[in-house]
Amino acid sequence: MTDNLASNSSTAGKRLNKYISESGFCSRRGADKLIETNRVTINGKLPELGTKVQPDDEVKVDGKLISASAKNKSDRIYIAYNKPIGITCTSEAHVRGNIIDAIGHKERIFPIGRLDKPSEGLIFLTSDGDIVNKILRAENAHDKEYIVTVDKPISERFVERMSRGVPILGTITKPCIVRVKSRFVFSIILTQGLNRQIRRMCEYLDYEVKALKRERIMNVKLGNLKSGQWRDLTPAEMDEINQAVSGSRKTATETVVKAKKTYSDLIK
Structure with a gap:
């Protein structure tokens, strides 16, 4: 077993957050938080962020042994869920109405991304923490389609401005299909996922969202899945998803920096 965790960070092996996420315990971001709060040990010692796990290392979270993922990920769970209004997209057990309790899956799973509590529709959940980052990275430009009801008749100007992009949260939203x-309902296809993006875009144009439903993520459609129901993603759906994320290279941070620079250039 490895005795020097500091030197371990520069040798061959798998990054600790990746090791934990691939085990199905949580996402990479969640793993980083566990490491930062000293809840993770390697061979009984507290590691640093960036530490790498060697094949014979013993990794524990809160004293519980974390096993390496099967190489072919045959032990991973991938599901599609039709989230009802009122369910909160968090795996925090203390949050009333959290998505994990609502589904009641027998395996440990967590959501990929989120849908606002007042929104409904399609969301993925998984036990594969490694795929979460790949799907959520903005540069991969994965389509997400929504059906939106607003409080007043939809004008040509509204459609044109929504499609072109509007300034919210310190950036300009990417061009999208509207x-x-x-009279009061439109569909919108986004390739980014800013916080409450559609609601904020509508608010900027003086419209209020009355209902919002996500109908599709990438190649997966909500279809006949009823509110509150879930199903396993099919092998064909997973093949397409894995192909779509296989070229992911940039980090989310790099994408945000570029977006902010674009916004700064536009308002000069």
Whole structure:
């Protein structure tokens, strides 16, 4: 077993946060928080962020042994869930109405991304923490389609401005596809996931969202899945998802920095 955790960080092996996320315990971001709060040990010692795990190392979280993931990920869970309004997309057990309790899956899973509590529709959950980062990274430009109901008739100007992009949260939203469904209803296809993005975009244009439902993520559609129901993603769906994220290289931080620079250039 490795005795020097400091030197361990520069040798061959798997990064600790990746090791934990691949085990299905949590996402990489969640693993970083566990490491920072001294809840993780390697061979009985507290590691640093960036420490690498060697094949014979013993990794524990809160004293519980964490096992390495199967190389083919055959032990991983991937599901699609039709989240009802009122359910909160968190794995924190103390939060009333959290998504984990709502699903009641027998395995440890966590959501990929989120849907606001007042929103409904499709969301993925998994026990594969490594795939979370890849799907959420903005540069991968994964389509997400929503059906939105607003409080007043939809104008041509509204469609044009929404499609082109509006300034929210210190950036300009990326161009997107907006289609009018009826007088008060439109569909929108986004390739980014800013906090409460659609609601903020509508608010900027003086519209209020009355209902919001996510119908599709990438190649997976909500289909006939009823509110509150979930299903396993099919092998064909997972093949397409894995192909779509296979080229992921940039980090989320790099993407945010570029977006802020673009915003600064536009408002000069």
